Amino acid sequence: MKGIRMQGGIPLQGKVRIQGSKNAALPILAATLLTNEVSYIQNCPRIADVHRFVHLLRELGCLVHWQEKGIRVQPGENEELPCERAEARRMQGEAITGMRSSLCLLGALLGRCGYVTMEHPGGCVIGERPIDLHIRALQQMGVEFREEEGLLSAQVKDGKMHGAEITLEFPSVGATENILLAAVKADGDTRILGAAREPEVTALCEFLTACGAQIEGIGGSELLVHGDRPLHSTRYTVPSDRIVAGTYLFACIGCGGSVLLTEAPWEQMEAVTFVAEKMGAQCITSEEGLFVQCSKRPQAIPYLRTGPYPGFPTDLQSVAMAVLTKAEGCSCIEENIFENRFRIAEPLKGMGAEIVLKDGRHAVITGVEHLRGSRMEACELRGGAALVLAGLAAEGESFVTGQHFIERGYENICRDLRELGARIISV
Structure with a gap:
């Protein structure tokens, strides 16, 4: 054995x-979906969860290549599975159910496509780990949810998410990251009160701002995201x-x-x-x-x-x-x-x-x-x-x-x- x-x-x-940090790399890889240009993610760890995430990005139509110092991600360039059709795909399989961090695809795909259907994410068996904080926050931004046959479906009402003032009752890292990923594509400003202060959240904010997003309060418990700014190519080193x-x-x-x-x-x-x-x-x-x-x-x-x-x-x-x-x-x-x-x-x-x-x-x-x-x-x-x-x-x-x-x-x-x-x- x-x-x-x-x-x-x-x-x-x-x-x-x-x-490189696992918990920083995964939401950053999800964030590469928010731009149509190439992202270079350096110091990305070669671990099983990253390989699973790369598989998910490729299923969504991204061209992903490992390079000597990291990963090159080009969304929407795979002609067989263009990322613009990602909303028509169901995010299922072991890469979703076996990895909790796949949940950050929720905010990223809502930002890019407007709706998504996915299995409940998994990961380590160390507690109930509910996703209600994620759902309630995104509902405040104009997202409707429904659940049937073990699948979670989310769709933006009226075609575009809008900014909101969101108070997290617990400083959830995953919920903070999902709000950030959605907010950079939403109309207007989003204020997150009680945001997680983990360095991995800071890393995601740094990557998004390097792409052109405007985020205030990075590193603190109150974040202000000015939405719908154009995002461009960048090169970022994972801490x-x-x-x-x-x-x-x-x-x-x-x-x-x-x-x-x-x-x-x-x-x-x-x-x-x-x-x-x-x-x-x-x-x-x-x-x-x-x-x-x-x-x-x-x-x-x-x-x-x-x-x-x-x-x-x-x-x-x-x-x-x-x-x-x-x-x-x-x-x-x-x-x-x-x-x-x-x-x-x-x-x-x-x-x-x-x-x-x-x-x-x-x-x-x-x-x-x-x-x-x-x-x-x-x-x-x-x-x-x-x-x-x-x-x-x-x-x-x-x-x-x-x-x-x-x-x-x-x-x-x-x-x-x-x-x-x-x-x-x-x-």
């Missing part, structure tokens, strides 16, 4: 370059992936050692490095990246809360839990984004970890001195990476199946960790 085999108990030493950088940072804490994460976006990682230093790591930033050193057993974190940016990211909660199983003392984690993100607790307990789940939101971890190697199954992306980290921190050999989940967000986690001295291979 395909999986990842690793030998634990080896301190990490070395440096590794951090790949490095803060979640991948955080994963390798926690790997160093769990295994001990010293690593240099080149091109790590440390400016976006203040909450992460704060927690790392509380656990006993030394974090030093420079123009080259982020240097991490940990020479002793990690210290427990009395209370770790996940939250929207600039809080501690939910995507790193699982890897933090994996490392805290070996920390000195008792830690408590409060998960505030997804209600079912403690799925790795059972396999970790199988390695000797002491974890008590109070409910779907709280976990108490009493650190143990040693974990034992085990055979484990990854069931979702970030939890899979966490199991790899647990295996590296354990004594003996571990084997993690479900590698395809991990490949959704990591270009080559085995190669990267080997560059840091880990004994790990894909088999």
Whole structure:
């Protein structure tokens, strides 16, 4: 069976370059549909979710080519499937149902075509992840929705979306991105109150403004989009992936050692490095990246809360839990984004970890001195990476199946960790 085999108990030493951001690249690829000209997306990660998204763009009639430094996207040039007919196509299949980020095609296709039919998007099984915020926001902009036979259909009333003042009751990244994608093509101004502040939202705004859109308040919780500006060709470099950088940072804490994460976006990682230093790591930033050193057993974190940016990211909660199983003392984690993100607790307990789940939101971890190697199954992306980290921190050999989940967000986690001295291979 395909999986990842690793030998634990080896301190990490070395440096590794951090790949481009998955969560920034996918909505930017969707945004390329909003212009008729060529877009060059550099530093785009070669991961499974990006390959799925490229497949979707090609189905919509785009010419998409991988180049040495990224992706070239030309909408509407495939004569067999012109993008102007995209509204007549049903967005179905594994590329939609297996990837949550396919939902950002909703705003992009409404902006380009005026209507779209698609299956409900999927992704990792880590909670209900409703899309009601997306739907209510787009309804305010003049979009009608209907659902039948598992398909979601959306159509713009009166032929054109209009600007609106939209208040998000929760700073949803996906909803903010869908509103932005629709708003740049809508008539008039759209104001988003309570917008997500994640760096990936900022990256989308930067790409859209590079194409000619006018967006005010970038990086803040209130965004103002001046709609219906002509969009043109641009070249944009995707920022490095803060979640991948955080994963390798926690790997160093769990295994001990010293690593240099080149091109790590440390400016976006203040909450992460704060927690790392509380656990006993030394974090030093420079123009080259982020240097991490940990020479002793990690210290427990009395209370770790996940939250929207600039809080501690939910995507790193699982890897933090994996490392805290070996920390000195008792830690408590409060998960505030997804209600079912403690799925790795059972396999970790199988390695000797002491974890008590109070409910779907709280976990108490009493650190143990040693974990034992085990055979484990990854069931979702970030939890899979966490199991790899647990295996590296354990004594003996571990084997993690479900590698395809991990490949959704990591270009080559085995190669990267080997560059840091880990004994790990894909088999």
